[in-house]
Amino acid sequence: MPNDIASPDYELCFRSLFNDGRGWAFPCDEHGQVDLDALGRQALNNYLYARSVIGREVALPAVRVRSHAWRA
Numbered sequence: 175m176p177n178d179i180a181s182p183d184y185e186l187c188f189r190s191l192f193n194d195g196r197g198w199a200f201p202c203d204e205h206g207q208v209d210l211d212a213l214g215r216q217a218l219n220n221y222l223y224a225r226s227v228i229g230r231e232v233a234l235p236a237v238r239v240r241s242h243a244w245r246a
Contacts, residue, residue: 185240188224188232197232198224206237 186206190196200221202208210218224232 183240184237186235187238188228188235190232192231201240202237204237206235 184202184204184206185199186202186208187199188197198220200208200213200217208221210221213221224235228234
């Protein structure tokens with residue numbers, strides 16, 4: 175499988191259940207697939223943590239179109 179899953183146009187967002195405006199977002203494709211091999215160590219740890227606390231600390235993840243302001 176090619177390593178071009180993630181697109182700068184989408185992100186998978188894990189919104190905090192307790193703190194508005196807090197959470198994590200990771201680059202993904204339009205289906206919410208995150209290229210784990212492309213994440214740095216800290217981002218990978220954050221992603222795995224966010225996945226493990228769905229329903230306890232964060233809401234179900236949602237795919238959203240990234241705003242142009244977030245692009246580097």
